Amino acid sequence: MLLLKNINKSYKVGKGSLHVLKNVQMEVKEGELISIMGSSGSGKSTLLNIMGILDDYDSGEYYIDNTLIKNLSQKQAAQYRNRFLGFVFQSFNLLPFKNAMENVALPLYYQKVGRRERNKIAVEYLDKVGLKAWAEHLPTELSGGQKQRVAIARALIAQPKVILADEPTGALDTTTSLEVMDLFKQVNKEGITIIIVTHERDIAALTQRTIFLKDGVIESHDHSFA
Amino acid sequence: MFDFDKWQEIFSIIEQNKLRTFLTALGVFWGIFMLIILLGAGNGLQTGFFHQFKGFASNSLFIWPSKTTKPYEGLQPGRRYAFSYEDVQHLRDQVPEADYISPRLPIGTGLVYYETKNGAFAVEGDHPDYFKISTPNIQTGRILNLADMQERRKVAFIGHRVAEVLFDEGQDPVGEYIRYNGNYFKVVGVFKSYQNNERASQAEQTIHIPLSTAQQIANTGDIIRYFAITAKPDKSAEVVEKKVRKILAERHKVHPEDRAAIGSFNIAKLFKTINLVFSGIQFFTWFVGIGSLIAGIIGISNIMLITVKERTREFGVRKALGATPGSIISLVIQESIVLTMIAGYLGILVGVFCVEGLNAVLEAFNANAEFFRNPTVPFSTIIVATLILVFSGLIAGLIPATHAANIKPIEALRAE
Numbered sequence: 001m002l003l004l005k006n007i008n009k010s011y012k013v014g015k016g017s018l019h020v021l022k023n024v025q026m027e028v029k030e031g032e033l034i035s036i037m038g039s040s041g042s043g044k045s046t047l048l049n050i051m052g053i054l055d056d057y058d059s060g061e062y063y064i065d066n067t068l069i070k071n072l073s074q075k076q077a078a079q080y081r082n083r084f085l086g087f088v089f090q091s092f093n094l095l096p097f098k099n100a101m102e103n104v105a106l107p108l109y110y111q112k113v114g115r116r117e118r119n120k121i122a123v124e125y126l127d128k129v130g131l132k133a134w135a136e137h138l139p140t141e142l143s144g145g146q147k148q149r150v151a152i153a154r155a156l157i158a159q160p161k162v163i164l165a166d167e168p169t170g171a172l173d174t175t176t177s178l179e180v181m182d183l184f185k186q187v188n189k190e191g192i193t194i195i196i197v198t199h200e201r202d203i204a205a206l207t208q209r210t211i212f213l214k215d216g217v218i219e220s221h222d223h224s225f226a
Numbered sequence: 227m228f229d230f231d232k233w234q235e236i237f238s239i240i241e242q243n244k245l246r247t248f249l250t251a252l253g254v255f256w257g258i259f260m261l262i263i264l265l266g267a268g269n270g271l272q273t274g275f276f277h278q279f280k281g282f283a284s285n286s287l288f289i290w291p292s293k294t295t296k297p298y299e300g301l302q303p304g305r306r307y308a309f310s311y312e313d314v315q316h317l318r319d320q321v322p323e324a325d326y327i328s329p330r331l332p333i334g335t336g337l338v339y340y341e342t343k344n345g346a347f348a349v350e351g352d353h354p355d356y357f358k359i360s361t362p363n364i365q366t367g368r369i370l371n372l373a374d375m376q377e378r379r380k381v382a383f384i385g386h387r388v389a390e391v392l393f394d395e396g397q398d399p400v401g402e403y404i405r406y407n408g409n410y411f412k413v414v415g416v417f418k419s420y421q422n423n424e425r426a427s428q429a430e431q432t433i434h435i436p437l438s439t440a441q442q443i444a445n446t447g448d449i450i451r452y453f454a455i456t457a458k459p460d461k462s463a464e465v466v467e468k469k470v471r472k473i474l475a476e477r478h479k480v481h482p483e484d485r486a487a488i489g490s491f492n493i494a495k496l497f498k499t500i501n502l503v504f505s506g507i508q509f510f511t512w513f514v515g516i517g518s519l520i521a522g523i524i525g526i527s528n529i530m531l532i533t534v535k536e537r538t539r540e541f542g543v544r545k546a547l548g549a550t551p552g553s554i555i556s557l558v559i560q561e562s563i564v565l566t567m568i569a570g571y572l573g574i575l576v577g578v579f580c581v582e583g584l585n586a587v588l589e590a591f592n593a594n595a596e597f598f599r600n601p602t603v604p605f606s607t608i609i610v611a612t613l614i615l616v617f618s619g620l621i622a623g624l625i626p627a628t629h630a631a632n633i634k635p636i637e638a639l640r641a642e
Contacts, residue, residue, distance in 0.1 A: 045636075054545075074631075075550045075552065078548050078550040078551070079548065079550070081548050083548075087639075093539060093543045093639060095540055097235065110544075110548040110549055110550075110553065154547070158548070166639075
């Protein structure tokens with residue numbers, strides 16, 4: 001599903017440059033639920049950004065479902081993100097002036113789906129994450145766990161091939177974190193590939209395998225948690 | 227373009243920053259408000275001024291004989307001469323640019339009687355064409371016509387004041403006979419002036435009789451006093467003036483370069499100058515108005531820029547979810563246009579209300595001053611102002627929109 005070949009990425013820092021990803025090789029198969037771990041500065045955020053078509057890479061090749069993702073225009077990148085990927089963030093990133101239903105419907109808005117139609121679908125997805133009753137509520141009226149579930153519904157609504165989650169439980173307490181992970185597992189069972197970036201071992205342990213990243217190099221593919 | 231989601235978002239943003247939005251929008255409001263007020267006032271001045279000339283052809287000129295100052299063809303300088311009715315035909319033949327050529331012969335001011343009443347009024351002999359040049363505001367009856375002229379009828383077209391003095395209130399002067407210098411004239415019409423000033427009251431104390439009749443009464447033969455001439459609508463009054471002067475100089479043995487020998491007054495020239503002044507005022511008005519509008523636009527642009535900075539995360543999310551740069555740009559620009567339009571439209575509304583209100587008050591109390599009347603703003607100006615607003619909103623939104631479109635989702639979405 002995801003294939004990274006010899007990916008290199010460096011950032012300019014002052015006059016020199018910082019080599020963040022060094023020849024990263026990685027494959028994620030369809031239907032996998034994996035986690036990426038690494039200390040801060042290990043390059044895991046950069047990796048996630050490249051996988052999420054939020055950033056370019058310097059050399060190598062990156063395929064999503066056999067489509068080469070390279071040198072895209074901003075517009076193309078936006079369309080690929082919309083079609084292939086769903087995002088879940090640590091700080092939820094729901095739009096504060098839109099209610100839960102409208103937040104969930106947003107990706108469909110960018111697919112030019114009509115308002116009535118996309119709101120109907122949004123309610124279905126909210127139902128799926130157990131928040132149908134909260135459809136008309138603004139994000140400020142929801143708890144952290146509820147917000148993240150809304151965010152997951154939003155990531156799912158465009159029926160993406162892959163969901164990328166950046167520290168999805170970072171802002172949640174343990175009980176809520178486990179609930180969210182249960183939801184991920186349930187989604188994964190329906191066949192959607194999920195990649196979770198985390199620094200919590202307990203969370204990584206709930207995935208099928210973990211990729212350890214250190215100083216821009218993949219150290220190991222650990223299956224022991226599975 | 228304008229779908230419901232965008233509207234909802236635009237209004238939610240405006241609502242979130244009520245005071246700030248209000249203060250910013252005030253700039254645009256004031257700019258367009260001032261523009262409308264200034265334009266209205268300028269129009270008031272212009273209408274007021276041109277009202278002074280209402281009923282008078284703006285492309286007309288007067289030409290009269292004076293004393294010669296140069297010897298010519300054996301004639302001494304200081305000679306007095308007069309124009310003749312014969313000149314008219316020559317002018318008509320040789321100056322095709324002239325529309326109406328009206329010879330005039332004032333025969334003096336004298337006592338005019340009706341039954342037991344009398345008053346001193348000016349009596350002028352006129353060709354019917356004169357009323358094409360100076361259109362009278364007919365109260366009752368008719369103007370003088372060609373038949374009056376050809377048959378030397380003793381008829382009179384009298385001013386309003388003449389009628390007031392000689393006739394009782396409610397009495398119709400038309401058909402009555404008035405007496406001047408031993409001759410009886412049948413009144414055929416009464417006119418009033420469009421204006422309400424010194425010149426107008428003089429005009430209303432005048433009695434017009436046919437030129438031919440005047441010549442007979444004054445016993446001056448073919449002589450006429452001066453010409454009132456208009457140029458054809460598409461011709462220049464200055465060309466007409468030049469040609470007429472040349473022909474009259476030839477016919478009356480005046481040195482071609484003796485400018486003082488023939489007097490002339492060109493209203494068209496005066497109008498040109500006045501028009502230039504009003505163009506200047508109008509230019510100044512737009513200059514000041516647009517200037518303050520630009521200040522308002524910069525204000526809006528600034529606020530939008532700050533709002534975009536505050537919404538970095540939101541734009542990041544949108545981009546991550548598949549928003550194209552184009553859709554973000556159009557969102558921000560539409561927001562800017564809506565803000566500008568609302569502020570500007572209120573400015574137009576209040577401005578037009580003030581101008582029209584002033585106009586209504588002036589009308590209601592009949593207080594239109596001599597040089598200021600009917601301050602209004604033409605609808606076309608409002609359309610232009612609206613277009614300017616849309617355009618300025620677009621300009622104001624341009625920089626903030628580019629900023630928003632360039633936001634990198636990565637930076638926006640990083641947890642604080």
